Amino acid sequence: MSLKIMIAGCAKEEKDAVGSSVKKAFTDRPQDEPWSVSVVKVANQWSVEINGPEARYKGLSIVAPLGDLTGSLKNAIASAGKHSPKPAAATPNGNGDEKKDRHDCEGCSAPFEVIYTSLPGERQEVCPVACPQCWHVNHVPIAEGAGATGDYRAQAAS
Numbered sequence: 001m002s003l004k005i006m007i008a009g010c011a012k013e014e015k016d017a018v019g020s021s022v023k024k025a026f027t028d029r030p031q032d033e034p035w036s037v038s039v040v041k042v043a044n045q046w047s048v049e050i051n052g053p054e055a056r057y058k059g060l061s062i063v064a065p066l067g068d069l070t071g072s073l074k075n076a077i078a079s080a081g082k083h084s085p086k087p088a089a090a091t092p093n094g095n096g097d098e099k100k101d102r103h104d105c106e107g108c109s110a111p112f113e114v115i116y117t118s119l120p121g122e123r124q125e126v127c128p129v130a131c132p133q134c135w136h137v138n139h140v141p142i143a144e145g146a147g148a149t150g151d152y153r154a155q156a157a158s
């Protein structure tokens, strides 16, 4: 793994210890990930900025107590990792809004509704939806998470 560590604001002797604390936090990351961490001692704590391989790991900044740099880094990375836009993170029932989009079937021209749960600001992607009347497969945009889990259904529009 490529891990760049910048350390400032502390004594030279401290830098080795800080460097190895930082490295410890990254030992279980995949080999090919590029990370950079800048650690600055401010007053009695570490001010840390982390930049990782994915958008959710860019510009993470945390404040860590002097004694627990490794743990604080691990926590920050783990909680940023949970902000994944992957389907597992999408709430199937609950926080999202149920959407009902109306489309006309390309096969039989009958209108139908596609029902799915969409999170605020969620992107859409085009997914196959079988017409409830003639089973022609239409391709319509629905929320990314619902599309990925197949958690959507079509019904005849009234």
Ligand SMILES: [Zn+2]
Binding pocket: 105, 106, 107, 108, 109, 110, 131, 132, 133, 134, 135, 136
């Ligand atoms: Zn149809």
